[in-house]
Amino acid sequence: MSSLATAPSRPGLPGMPLFILPLRLFHLWVSLPALVFLLTLTAMLFRPPDLKSFPVDRVALVALVALLAMRLCLRQGAMRAYPATWPLLGLMLLGLWGPLTQPFDCQAWSVFAAKWVIPCVFFHIAGLVFSDNQSLRRLEIFLLVVLAYLTVISILFLLDEKSLILPRFITDEGIGIHADRARGPLLQAVANGLCLNLLGLVALDSYRREKLHGFFAAALFVAVPLALLATKTRAVWITSALSVAGVLFFATSSKLRRVALAWCVLASVGAGVLLFYNTDRDSFTQRAMDRSPVDFRTEMYRAGWQMFTEKPALGWGNDLEIQREVEKRVSSFHPEYYVFHNTFLELAVQRGLLGLGFYIWLMISLFRLRKSGAASLKSGGPFVSSHFRQLWPLLLGVYLLNASAVVMNYQFVNALVFTIAGILAAQAADRKLHAHPRFEYAR
Numbered sequence: 001m002s003s004l005a006t007a008p009s010r011p012g013l014p015g016m017p018l019f020i021l022p023l024r025l026f027h028l029w030v031s032l033p034a035l036v037f038l039l040t041l042t043a044m045l046f047r048p049p050d051l052k053s054f055p056v057d058r059v060a061l062v063a064l065v066a067l068l069a070m071r072l073c074l075r076q077g078a079m080r081a082y083p084a085t086w087p088l089l090g091l092m093l094l095g096l097w098g099p100l101t102q103p104f105d106c107q108a109w110s111v112f113a114a115k116w117v118i119p120c121v122f123f124h125i126a127g128l129v130f131s132d133n134q135s136l137r138r139l140e141i142f143l144l145v146v147l148a149y150l151t152v153i154s155i156l157f158l159l160d161e162k163s164l165i166l167p168r169f170i171t172d173e174g175i176g177i178h179a180d181r182a183r184g185p186l187l188q189a190v191a192n193g194l195c196l197n198l199l200g201l202v203a204l205d206s207y208r209r210e211k212l213h214g215f216f217a218a219a220l221f222v223a224v225p226l227a228l229l230a231t232k233t234r235a236v237w238i239t240s241a242l243s244v245a246g247v248l249f250f251a252t253s254s255k256l257r258r259v260a261l262a263w264c265v266l267a268s269v270g271a272g273v274l275l276f277y278n279t280d281r282d283s284f285t286q287r288a289m290d291r292s293p294v295d296f297r298t299e300m301y302r303a304g305w306q307m308f309t310e311k312p313a314l315g316w317g318n319d320l321e322i323q324r325e326v327e328k329r330v331s332s333f334h335p336e337y338y339v340f341h342n343t344f345l346e347l348a349v350q351r352g353l354l355g356l357g358f359y360i361w362l363m364i365s366l367f368r369l370r371k372s373g374a375a376s377l378k379s380g381g382p383f384v385s386s387h388f389r390q391l392w393p394l395l396l397g398v399y400l401l402n403a404s405a406v407v408m409n410y411q412f413v414n415a416l417v418f419t420i421a422g423i424l425a426a427q428a429a430d431r432k433l434h435a436h437p438r439f440e441y442a443r
Contacts, residue, residue: 030070033128034135038142040064041419044118044412045146046167048187049110050175057411058113061121068125079124082425087362088123092116094351094358102318111319114411123418127426133381136423140206140382143416147199150192151220154182154227182230191410193228193236194402197243198416200224201395205388208253221259225266235405239398241267246394253387296333297341303329304345308352315352322349343403366396369424383423392424 040060047057072078095116099108130136156164162171169187173179176187184192203220206212212220228240244267248260303326307316316322326338340346347355370389382388399408399417408414 030067030074033064033067033071034130034138036060036064036067037125037129038138041142041412041415044415046185048176048185049107049114049409049411050187051169052175061118065121065125068128071128077128080127080426080429082123082365082429083368084123084362084365084421084425087358087365088116088120090358091355091362092120094355098318098350102320105320108319111409114409114414115407118411119414119418122415123422123425126419126422127429130383130419130423131426133384136382136384137211139419140202140211143199143202144206144212147196147203147220147224148216150184150196150199151223151227153184154192154196154230155223157182158226158230178233181232182227186410186412188406188410189231189233190235190402190406191413193231193233193240194398194410194413195416196224196227196231197236197240197398197402198395198413201243201247201391201398202420204247204256204259205385205391206382207259208255208387209382209385211382221262222266225263235402239401242401243394243398246397247391250390250394251387252390256387299330299332300326300338300340301342301345304340304342304349308345308348311352312348313352314354315348315350317350319350339407341406343406343408346407363396363400366421367393369421369428371428383420384427389424392420395420 040057040063043057043060047053047055095112099105099112102108130139153165153170156162165171167185169175170183170185171179176183178187178189181189182192183189184195186192186195200220203212203224207217225240228236231237244260244263247256248264251257251260306329307322307325316325323338330338340349344356344359347359351358370392395417399413402408
């Protein structure tokens with residue numbers, strides 16, 4: 001025994017540390033899907049299409065998909081199919097036809113990914129990543145932090161303190177549009193306002209569950225309406241007003257209805273205060289009464305409707321052909337790139353009734369997610385309770401109302417909406433499995 005105790009240990013292999021370190025990094029990567037998911041969302045938030053930089057968002061997306069594929073292989077799992085799966089796949093295949101039938105254009109592929117690939121991917125992987133209360137809470141905290149950041153950035157725009165805005169590309173007038181408004185890192189005022197509206201509704205549910213309280217809740221209560229005002233975008237203002245009205249009349253929680261009523265009072269008082277400041281009043285009045293965007297949209301709507309009636313079944317196909325045709329029909333305006341400013345009209349022109357049919361099918365499937373929830377998670381968790389499911393049609397309504405004023409090719413907005421939708425779909429599927437255990441093999 002003594003000889004064994006005193007025997008010298010064998011020296012390790014010289015290259016063993018170099019072999020162990022990648023394995024440890026690989027294990028860390030595979031074991032943190034929620035963190036990688038949130039980092040991917042962050043990359044999408046801070047890399048809009050107009051920013052010419054390293055495509056960190058695409059790299060992060062590929063890493064996230066590879067991570068989840070590896071986890072499914074290791075656990076011998078499988079992807080789930082939901083009612084919304086089939087229209088999502090149909091829209092993605094129809095959207096793929098455009099870039100394939102025209103000369104290679106990096107922008108066309110980027111728009112295709114933002115409009116169809118990201119919604120489809122995030123819808124199906126969200127339920128895999130956020131499957132317990134701890135991971136859902138991390139997502140909730142992340143969304144509240146993003147709401148606070150976008151709110152601060154928008155108020156700095158309102159106060160004309162652009163030197164304090166980070167990152168610097170947000171104030172660069174050479175990229176993006178709406179440089180004179182609170183456009184945020186998405187470089188588009190409507191997208192920024194839509195994010196503020198959606199995240200504000202998520203914050204309301206956090207407040208109802210008393211996960212958002214105290215000074216932070218009070219600050220957001222006052223600051224978010226000011227941030228929405230700073231976007232100087234009529235579609236955002238109208239949609240925000242309708243969402244507050246929706247909470248006031250349709251929310252199942254009296255606590256949320258009181259908040260909505262307080263916002264109505266705050267808006268009335270704020271409108272009265274603005275009357276005493278001529279500069280601000282004139283600024284917002286000029287924006288509200290500006291006719292040039294309305295005239296351009298009217299011209300585009302007329303041209304788009306004509307094109308749809310000429311090819312109603314399958315549409316005009318790729319974007320290159322559509323741009324040439326629109327240029328022939330619009331004589332009063334000559335922008336570098338023609339945009340229909342309406343998701344439904346653009347889809348009708350590009351893909352005809354077939355594309356519209358898939359989109360309506362998708363939206364009906366998403367609206368139906370409010371009906372059933374999960375039985376396996378605690379009712380006090382985020383995105384779980386029946387109260388949040390009552391808010392879900394309101395979130396989706398906000399998304400669709402803004403889609404009638406712009407084309408929804410904002411990758412962060414689409415990732416956000418379809419992440420929540422994917423979580424709700426997975427919860428509904430879990431509940432069906434608990435109600436019908438004979439179908440357990442479907443897991």
